[in-house]
Amino acid sequence: MTTDAPTAAAPTRLRRVWLPRLLALVLGGGIAAALYVPARSWLASRETATEKAAIETRNQTIEESRSDLFKPSSGPPYALRPKIHAGARLETDSLGLRSPELAEEKKLKRILVLGDSFAYGFGLKEGEPFSHVLSRRLLGVAEVANAAVSGYQIQDIAAQYLRVAGAVKPDLVIVTFVNNDLNDSEDIDEKGNVTGMPLSRLPDGCYAGDANLQRIGYASWLRGVDLTRFMRVQYAGNEWLWRSVGPFARGRWKRYEAELARIRDDAKARGARVVMFSFYPRQLGLLEACAHLDVPYFDLADTLDIGAKKNQLEWDAHPNAASNRHFAERILRAIAWTKVVAVPGVEPLEPETLTPELAATLERESEKYARTELASWIAFDTGAKPGRLGQLVGGIEDRNGLLGARAVALLFSPKKDPKLRIQATAQGCAPPRTLEVRLGGVDAATPFELTGARSQIVIDVPDAALERIEGGCIVEVDVRDPAVAGAPPAEKRKACCARMVRLELE
Numbered sequence: 086m087t088t089d090a091p092t093a094a095a096p097t098r099l100r101r102v103w104l105p106r107l108l109a110l111v112l113g114g115g116i117a118a119a120l121y122v123p124a125r126s127w128l129a130s131r132e133t134a135t136e137k138a139a140i141e142t143r144n145q146t147i148e149e150s151r152s153d154l155f156k157p158s159s160g161p162p163y164a165l166r167p168k169i170h171a172g173a174r175l176e177t178d179s180l181g182l183r184s185p186e187l188a189e190e191k192k193l194k195r196i197l198v199l200g201d202s203f204a205y206g207f208g209l210k211e212g213e214p215f216s217h218v219l220s221r222r223l224l225g226v227a228e229v230a231n232a233a234v235s236g237y238q239i240q241d242i243a244a245q246y247l248r249v250a251g252a253v254k255p256d257l258v259i260v261t262f263v264n265n266d267l268n269d270s271e272d273i274d275e276k277g278n279v280t281g282m283p284l285s286r287l288p289d290g291c292y293a294g295d296a297n298l299q300r301i302g303y304a305s306w307l308r309g310v311d312l313t314r315f316m317r318v319q320y321a322g323n324e325w326l327w328r329s330v331g332p333f334a335r336g337r338w339k340r341y342e343a344e345l346a347r348i349r350d351d352a353k354a355r356g357a358r359v360v361m362f363s364f365y366p367r368q369l370g371l372l373e374a375c376a377h378l379d380v381p382y383f384d385l386a387d388t389l390d391i392g393a394k395k396n397q398l399e400w401d402a403h404p405n406a407a408s409n410r411h412f413a414e415r416i417l418r419a420i421a422w423t424k425v426v427a428v429p430g431v432e433p434l435e436p437e438t439l440t441p442e443l444a445a446t447l448e449r450e451s452e453k454y455a456r457t458e459l460a461s462w463i464a465f466d467t468g469a470k471p472g473r474l475g476q477l478v479g480g481i482e483d484r485n486g487l488l489g490a491r492a493v494a495l496l497f498s499p500k501k502d503p504k505l506r507i508q509a510t511a512q513g514c515a516p517p518r519t520l521e522v523r524l525g526g527v528d529a530a531t532p533f534e535l536t537g538a539r540s541q542i543v544i545d546v547p548d549a550a551l552e553r554i555e556g557g558c559i560v561e562v563d564v565r566d567p568a569v570a571g572a573p574p575a576e577k578r579k580a581c582c583a584r585m586v587r588l589e590l591e
Contacts, residue, residue: 151303151306153165153166153169153171153175153177154166154303154307155181155307156304156307156308157181157248159248159276159278160244160245160247160248160249160278160279161234161237161241161244161245161248161278161279162241162279162300162303162304162307163234163303163304163307164181164234164245164248165177165181165182165183165234166181167179167180167181169181172211173210173211174210174211175211176211178230180230180232180249180252180253182230182231182232182249183205183206183214183216183231183233184198184216184217184220184229184230184231185220185228187228187230187252187253188228191254193225193226193227193228194226194227194228194256194257194425194426195227195228195229195230195253195254195255195256195257196219196223196227196228196229196230196255196256196257196258196259196420196425196426197230197232197246197249197250197253197255197257197258197259197357198216198219198229198230198231198232198233198259198261199232199233199242199245199246199258199259199260199261199348200233200237200242200260200261200262200263200266201233201234201235201236201237201238201242201261201263201265201266202233202235202236202237202263202403203233203261203263203364203403203404204216204231204233204261205231205233205234205235206231206233206409207235207401207403208398208400208401208403209405209406209409210406213406213409214231214409215409215410215412215413215416216229216231216233217229217231218409218410218412218413219413219416219417219420222413222417223417223426223428226426226427226428227256227426230249230253230255232245232246232249232253233261235299236299236300236303237266237300238265238266238267238268238300239266239267239268239340239341239344239345240268240279240340240344241279241300242260242266242344242348243344243345243347243348244278244279246258246347246348246351246352247347247351250351250352250355254355255352255355255357256356256357256358256425256426257357257358257359257360257420257423257425257426258348258352258357258358258359258360259360259361259362259416259419259420260345260348260359260360260361260362260380261361261362261363261364262361262362262363262364262365262371263364263365264365264368266341267337267338267340267341268300268337268340268341279304328368328369328450328451328454328455329368329369329370329451330451330454330455330459330495330552330559331495331525331552331559331561332525332526332552332561333493333495333525333561333563334370335370337370338370338371338373338374341370341371341374342373342374342377342378345361345374345375345378345380346378349378349379349380358423358425359380360380360381360382360383360419360423360436361375361380361381361382361383362383362384362415362416362419363382363383363384363385364384364385364391364404364412365384365391366384367384367437367443367447368447369444369447369448369451372437372439372443372444372447373439373444375439376438376439381419381422381423381436382436382437382439383415383416383419383434383436383437384437385411385412385415388411388415389408389411389412389415391404391408396408415434417431418431418432418433418434419434419436421433421434422434422435422436449555452554452555452556455495455497455554455559456497456554456555456556456557459495459496459497459559460496460497461496461497461498461499461503461589461590461591462496462587462588462589462590463494463496463587463588463589464585464586464587464588492563492564492586493561493562493563493564494561494562494564494588495559495560495561495562496559496560496561496562496588496589496590497557497558497559497590498557498558498559498560498590499556499557500557500558500590501553501557501558502546502551503546503558503560503590503591504543504544504545504546504590504591505522505524505543505544505546505560505562505588505589505590505591506541506542506543506544506587506588506589506590506591507522507533507541507542507543507544507562507564507586507587507588507589508539508540508541508585508586508587508589509533509535509539509540509541509585509586509587510538510539510540510585510586511535511536511537511538511540511582512582513582514535514582517534517535517536518534518535518566518568518582519532519533519534519535519567520532520533520534520535520564520565520566521533521564521565521566521567522542522544522562522563522564522565523562523563523564523565524544524546524547524550524560524561524562524563525550525552525560525561525562525563526549526550526551526552526561527547527549527550530565531544533564535582546560546590560590562588564586564588566580566581568580569581
């Protein structure tokens, strides 16, 4: 009987203990299933809210800095306001330059510094930028005027030079370089003024890097454009742009050289000398531009790693005060080499010469980068987040509405004669949408019709589009959506029906 007791009690135990537990589990699963979609939506909204708050915080910081900006009647699209007196934060002279007021009568040699946030001294207090250090070192010998402004790119730098050169009367012009100074936007009028392209035009055909977005954002803000959704910044292929990989990148270097020539030619007419000082590692495009224009080139070489945390601001990647003191010593040696200003006791720094050996070395470095960093495929979603964004330049859409009609990808293939396969999904296309596919080095466009949920095209890559390097080749692909390009800014998102796009060399 004792052996039967547990058996008889089992159904009772099942009803009293396990059945309620099982029922609770089933009900819990049902409730969880019912709550899954709302919970996922809530989490997504929380993520969006957090992201929005971060964007708003950054916008507020940038707006505060914009209070020091104005739109000059000629020259760049924005500049620092003249005679700002903000104590240790910022002081400007009557021209809006971050440097002491120049003497009414020119008795000393004058040095004019041009550039972007690195030369301006972003995040630094008065007295800390390298231009201020140079002023103290050259006291009684030369005056230093700092015309750099954060966010400037090469066309802004050239326009700023032309705006102030007559008043400054420089004997030596120091053009500084940072990689994001590259730009190919056609926003210069017939008088040489940078008009400031509207924000809505930027993604359709311009380099969508951080500084370019900020530059056009500044100009748009000064014209009263609402930038609430603006500062969702997308980085897009900085590396291969400045490494001169692909026709698209080389075209930007041609633009850079043309703008540098504007500075060189005007300075030469005034009897002034122009030199280049780069904060970044040597790159073929910049050295070639300087060689073509006979502009002496100097850089940091291996004396300072600006990417090291110890050399940056505690809260930002820009150089700190100690780095700026190092810059000043290096630039002082370059000044001594020019002999425009006498600098007793300072050993002259010889400029770097672009020899065939150095050019070959830089080309090999670019090719090595292409082989190791560029994939044979790239996929991106124009309705959400792009994939492998480091290879994209141009028109992409983010969650804040910066939608462009163009995307450029750089692909590497170990094959000598690859084919290009493009797949794309479409949503809401009525009538069917036709995209345009252009290959670097080839002018003609290939139409690509999106006919359904998934469309595909295979293109034989002509030899003119193959950039052959050691171990393979590079193909540059430019995909454009004319319907989006022609839509008003407010309608661009609605006009976009091409979703996931995959480019592959096979």
